[in-house]
Amino acid sequence: MGKIKFDFENALTKSHEYEYLKPMIQAAHQTLHAGNGAGNDYIGWLDYPTSYDKAEFERIKDAAQRINAMADVLIVIGIGGSYLGAKTVIDALTHSFYNELPKEKRKTAKIYFAGHQISGTYLTDLLEMIENESVCINVISKSGTTTEPAIAFRVLKKALEAKYGKEEAVKRIFATTDAKNGALRALSTANGYETFVIPANVGGRYSVITPVGLLPIATAGIDIDAFMQGAADGQKEFSVENIDENPCYQYAILRNVLYNKGKAIEVLVNYEPSMAFLAEWWMQLYGESEGKDGKGLFPTKMNNTTDLHSMGQMIQDGPRHVFETVVRVENFEKDVVLELEENDLDGLNYLAGKTMSYVNENAFKGTLEAHVDGNVPNLVVSIEKKDAYNLGKLMYFFMKACGISGYVLGVNPFDQPGVEAYKKNMFRLLGKK
Ligand SMILES: O=P(O)(O)OC[C@H]1O[C@](O)(CO)[C@@H](O)[C@@H]1O
Numbered sequence: 401m402g403k404i405k406f407d408f409e410n411a412l413t414k415s416h417e418y419e420y421l422k423p424m425i426q427a428a429h430q431t432l433h434a435g436n437g438a439g440n441d442y443i444g445w446l447d448y449p450t451s452y453d454k455a456e457f458e459r460i461k462d463a464a465q466r467i468n469a470m471a472d473v474l475i476v477i478g479i480g481g482s483y484l485g486a487k488t489v490i491d492a493l494t495h496s497f498y499n500e501l502p503k504e505k506r507k508t509a510k511i512y513f514a515g516h517q518i519s520g521t522y523l524t525d526l527l528e529m530i531e532n533e534s535v536c537i538n539v540i541s542k543s544g545t546t547t548e549p550a551i552a553f554r555v556l557k558k559a560l561e562a563k564y565g566k567e568e569a570v571k572r573i574f575a576t577t578d579a580k581n582g583a584l585r586a587l588s589t590a591n592g593y594e595t596f597v598i599p600a601n602v603g604g605r606y607s608v609i610t611p612v613g614l615l616p617i618a619t620a621g622i623d624i625d626a627f628m629q630g631a632a633d634g635q636k637e638f639s640v641e642n643i644d645e646n647p648c649y650q651y652a653i654l655r656n657v658l659y660n661k662g663k664a665i666e667v668l669v670n671y672e673p674s675m676a677f678l679a680e681w682w683m684q685l686y687g688e689s690e691g692k693d694g695k696g697l698f699p700t701k702m703n704n705t706t707d708l709h710s711m712g713q714m715i716q717d718g719p720r721h722v723f724e725t726v727v728r729v730e731n732f733e734k735d736v737v738l739e740l741e742e743n744d745l746d747g748l749n750y751l752a753g754k755t756m757s758y759v760n761e762n763a764f765k766g767t768l769e770a771h772v773d774g775n776v777p778n779l780v781v782s783i784e785k786k787d788a789y790n791l792g793k794l795m796y797f798f799m800k801a802c803g804i805s806g807y808v809l810g811v812n813p814f815d816q817p818g819v820e821a822y823k824k825n826m827f828r829l830l831g832k833k
Pocket residue numbers: 479480481482540541542543544545546549603604605688816819
């Protein structure tokens with residue numbers, strides 16, 4: 401199964417700084433669990449891993465099977481929390497070249513994403529890609545009114561209807577939206593689409609554990625029982641009030657200690673390409689939750705060792721307003737052993753017999769040491785291995801820490817009023833009534 405480990409030995413803080421913030425974390429815990437804090441009508445995610453609708457969960461598995469029987473491609477339409485979590489888990493747990501694999505090896509449908517931007521080029525190319533494919537759509541929008549997915553759905557629905565006829569297209573469209581409200585709910589009722597519910601009390605960035613994440617993840621052949629079990633164990637483990645036994649609360653403390661000491665930027669660092677998208681999901685989670693009232697750590701990412709060759713210089717020697725949180729995977733199922741070569745012209749024989757994970761692990765250790773020497777605090781979050789269980793737990797870890805951290809910061813971690821500003825201007829410019 402596996403516990404999440406949190407190591408803050410290299411946080412470059414003093415123990416009293418950690419101790420001084422403990423009462424605030426305890427207060428945030430009480431507030432979140434009592435449900436009497438800011439944004440308390442959006443904390444449905446907190447016990448969702450155990451309280452979720454079991455019948456709907458079975459229907460998700462059944463729908464995933466039907467999609468895979470009907471289609472070679474599932475197009476997931478959504479933006480922000482309505483796609484980032486699903487893509488994170490699918491990228492992390494499927495083959496690195498999943499969509500390119502031949503069907504016999506892949507077994508489950510290719511997953512393409514749409515509606516996460518407003519590019520006519522992307523949508524034209526996607527339409528070309530699916531010309532000769534059998535297709536299903538999972539359109540996901542909590543509000544049902546978000547422009548990006550609404551445009552993509554209008555275009556792709558028309559393409560599906562042209563290909564299969566209206567009646568057959570209905571069977572191939574699955575909508576995930578609010579139980580009662582919004583244009584997508586109305587459209588689904590009018591057209592007879594099968595629907596799944598995003599609970600009203602769960603915001604987009606906390607929704608990966610709901611049908612929003614679960615249907616695409618299950619369609620990609622990933623074990624959603626294990627994923628939910630990981631989240632459920634996280635729900636229990638990260639509710640432990642003794643902070644010294646709760647890695648999630650320790651992470652929430654440390655990022656606040658560092659913020660209070662003048663750090664402005666938190667970099668989520670990753671050493672495994674299939675885990676790169678976790679940072680995109682994490683950036684929305686923390687960016688939308690904490691970036692308000694002129695406050696909040698600016699969340700960004702580095703995917704190493706790739707980015708050590710672009711941003712490494714900046715981290716090592718640039719302004720000291722940064723700290724890093726490394727997400728570390730301890731064990732890998734797949735690996736490559738480097739072999740001995742007779743002439744050793746590339747000078748790599750010193751690594752003969754070693755695995756690439758071993759080299760990568762030492763790149764991580766060497767980088768951590770260098771950055772800490774350069775005065776960049778480093779926090780490390782480790783999972784035992786990359787599987788559905790550990791991903792469910794890790795994502796719950798970050799969600800819980802975010803709610804707690806936001807309360808300690810003194811913001812409402814569950815709203816995102818600032819996102820409306822660009823929308824208002826765009827609608828005015830577009831002449832929307
Ligand atoms: O699921 P919806 O309602 O389309 O929203 C998508 C995303 O847009 C936002 O509301 C921001 O506009 C995010 O919080 C959300 O995850």
